[in-house]
Amino acid sequence: MPSRLLSSDAAVLLAERVRGDVLGPDHPGYDAARRVWNGMVDRRPLAITRCADAHDVAAAVRFAVEHDLPLAVRGGGHNVAGTAVCDDGVVVDLSPMRDVRLDTARGTVHVAGGATWGDVDAVTAPQGLAAPGGVVSETGVTGLALSGGVSHQRRRDGMTIDNLVSAQVVLADGRQVRASADEHPELFWALRGGGGNFGVVVALELRVHPLGPEVFALNVAYPVADARRVLRGWRDLVAGAPDELTTAGLIWSLPDVEALPAALRGAPYVGVAGLWAGDPDDGERVTRALRRLAEPLVDLSGVVPYAELQRSLDPYFPAGRRYYWKALYLSTLADDAVELTVGRSEQRPSADTLVIIRHCGGAISRVGAGETAFGDRSSEWMLSIDATWSAPEDDDENIAWTRAFWDAASPWSTGQTYFNFPGLLEDGEAEVRSSYGAGLDRLARVKAAYDPDNRFRLNQNIVPAEGLSRVP
Numbered sequence: 335m336p337s338r339l340l341s342s343d344a345a346v347l348l349a350e351r352v353r354g355d356v357l358g359p360d361h362p363g364y365d366a367a368r369r370v371w372n373g374m375v376d377r378r379p380l381a382i383t384r385c386a387d388a389h390d391v392a393a394a395v396r397f398a399v400e401h402d403l404p405l406a407v408r409g410g411g412h413n414v415a416g417t418a419v420c421d422d423g424v425v426v427d428l429s430p431m432r433d434v435r436l437d438t439a440r441g442t443v444h445v446a447g448g449a450t451w452g453d454v455d456a457v458t459a460p461q462g463l464a465a466p467g468g469v470v471s472e473t474g475v476t477g478l479a480l481s482g483g484v485s486h487q488r489r490r491d492g493m494t495i496d497n498l499v500s501a502q503v504v505l506a507d508g509r510q511v512r513a514s515a516d517e518h519p520e521l522f523w524a525l526r527g528g529g530g531n532f533g534v535v536v537a538l539e540l541r542v543h544p545l546g547p548e549v550f551a552l553n554v555a556y557p558v559a560d561a562r563r564v565l566r567g568w569r570d571l572v573a574g575a576p577d578e579l580t581t582a583g584l585i586w587s588l589p590d591v592e593a594l595p596a597a598l599r600g601a602p603y604v605g606v607a608g609l610w611a612g613d614p615d616d617g618e619r620v621t622r623a624l625r626r627l628a629e630p631l632v633d634l635s636g637v638v639p640y641a642e643l644q645r646s647l648d649p650y651f652p653a654g655r656r657y658y659w660k661a662l663y664l665s666t667l668a669d670d671a672v673e674l675t676v677g678r679s680e681q682r683p684s685a686d687t688l689v690i691i692r693h694c695g696g697a698i699s700r701v702g703a704g705e706t707a708f709g710d711r712s713s714e715w716m717l718s719i720d721a722t723w724s725a726p727e728d729d730d731e732n733i734a735w736t737r738a739f740w741d742a743a744s745p746w747s748t749g750q751t752y753f754n755f756p757g758l759l760e761d762g763e764a765e766v767r768s769s770y771g772a773g774l775d776r777l778a779r780v781k782a783a784y785d786p787d788n789r790f791r792l793n794q795n796i797v798p799a800e801g802l803s804r805v806p
Contacts, residue, residue: 344380344401344424351393354386354430367427368419370408371472373654374729374758375416379406382425388536391426391447392508395534398424399506399789406792407534410450410474414659415756417530417792418477426534428476436461436542442499447476447536451644454540459641464545466491471645472653476535480525481753481794482708484716486609486643487545489580489696495526495708496701497541503533506789510536524780527708529753529793531777532784546640550610550617552581552624553634560628561585561604561676565691567627568606569667577696579620581608584690585679588631589650598631600685604676608693609643651722655686658733659720660740661752663713667691671746675717678739683731684723689739692716709773713748718755753794766794775799 345358357364358381367382380403383394398405404423411418411429419425428448434457435444443458443465452471458464466485468478483494491497500514503521511533513522524532556564568583575581583606590599606624610617614637625633638646651657664671679689695714703710721736723729736757749768756765770777774796781788782798 344403348381348383348394348397348424351397352383352385352390354390355384357382357384368425369653370411370413370416370418371651371653372414372416372657374656374658375419377416377419377421379420379423379425382427384427384430386430388502388504388510391428391504391534391536392510394424394426395504395506395789396508398426399508399787404792405789407530407790409448409476410472410478412450412470412473413477413754414657415758420792428534428536431536436463437539440499440539441542442539443542445475445538445540447534447538449475451475451478455641455644458542459546459639459644462544462546463542464491464640465494465540465542466497467494467540469644470647470651472648475540476538477530478754479538479540480527480535481529482527483754484692484694484752485580487543487580487611488692488694488698489575490577490611491543492697492701493708494540495706496697497543498522498526499539499541501525501535501539502537503535505533506785506787520776520780521784523705524707524777524784526706528777528780528796531781531790531793531796533790545611548614548637549640549643550614550621551635551638551643551646552606552608552610552617552621554607554625555588555603555605555631555633556628557631558585558602558604558680561679562672564604564606564627565672565676566669568624569672571623571627572693575693576612576620578612579608579610580693580696581606581624582690582692584688585676585682586688586690587685594632601631602685603631650686656723656726656729656732657721658736658757659718659755660736660757661716661718661755662740662743663694663710663748663750663752664691664715664717664743664746665713665748666746667715668746671743674742674746678735678742681735682721683728683735684721686722686724687732688718688720688722690718690720692718704773707770707773707777709770710748710750713750716752717743718752720755751794756794762794766796769794770796
């Protein structure tokens with residue numbers, strides 16, 4: 335526990351070391367700054383350091399270590415588990431660090447640690463380029479990238495971590511290092527799937543790919559009564575699909591918007607959504623069968639600006655709502671797995687909850703299990719249970735429903751969790767062990783070399799291996 339003096343003076347003491355603003359509990363902006371996207375999370379740090387640059391990050395990390403304080407790292411603040419803020423500790427807030435620079439000669443984009451995917455798209459999309467990343471533009475780049483990153487174009491271009499060229503990292507002792515295939519290669523391996531276990535990533539360099547500025551987006555809604563037929567038909571049609579076609583089957587509720595007929599607003603539906611990452615003119619033909627799986631309620635498919643597609647989900651996942659999401663990879667999407675998905679979805683406590691099965695494979699599956707810390711890539715299907723609701727009194731019901739669904743899906747699970755949607759990390763140790771499998775020992779050795787005292791532990795935590803020395 336921090337001392338009484340430090341509890342009252344932490345922000346003042348830390349402010350003497352950094353250029354950026356430091357907000358303590360008495361600061362008028364403190365309550366706004368400590369809020370994160372998930373409204374379930376309500377934590378009170380001693381100090382929030384709004385870092386101006388990597389030197390501020392290093393100073394804040396050293397301060398937390400010197401005083402043995404919990405240390406949280408905030409990029410976009412959008413993670414489901416809410417680990418971007420902590421009680422009685424220091425928050426290293428990267429949100430002022432949002433510079434994005436396109437390097438066309440290298441075919442990469444340089445992204446500061448606090449940037450969102452919207453920041454990146456604003457620079458890359460006008461050039462007909464994209465870095466594969468989040469599907470909600472307000473999501474922070476770095477947090478999503480470190481645990482995988484599954485984009486609209488994932489089957490063609492791989493996960494975000496597969497496109498990481500280099501990372502600038504502030505370590506627990508305050509040193510700054512560059513991790514790449516040639517520099518600190520073990521750290522580079524670990525960053526690609528190992529989450530925020532190894533330091534504060536203050537900048538990324540990501541590979542970009544030709545895409546857009548306009549793309550063909552698939553977005554068709556069918557009656558929920560046809561859910562079994564639609565999901566089975568979707569599964570069969572995308573088997574062996576070209577890498578350019580990335581899709582998902584989902585059960586959700588139509589939005590209450592004027593663009594829809596009044597009878598459809600708020601209605602539950604089964605949908606097929608996705609992106610054709612090829613010539614937009616070919617999109618209608620390639621997706622035609624997916625838009626005829628049953629009689630549609632509405633078909634909104636068509637050519638749209640890529641940046642618009644990236645923003646299209648933002649209104650449905652606003653900051654301040656209550657979120658409890660869990661995702662697992664399936665070994666098969668057999669008929670009984672479809673039946674489970676539909677049956678459980680019919681019992682959603684909240685109409686705002688999304689149940690989505692993402693088709694993976696393609697370029698994702700061609701990365702070997704040992705090439706990145708993410709591990710096994712063999713699963714073609716990721717089931718994500720995205721419970722979303724508004725009232726605190728509904729917390730228990732929604733969390734219990736999600737966990738029961740998760741448990742019921744375990745017979746079809748590969749044992750691997752997608753750690754960008756980890757619930758609230760309540761089963762962290764078991765899920766870390768199951769998900770990383772044979773790579774966990776190597777991750778523990780990297781952890782011991784770069785964070786031997788486990789200062790970066792507010793995550794899907796990897797415990798440092800014992801008896802190993804830190805990196806010189």
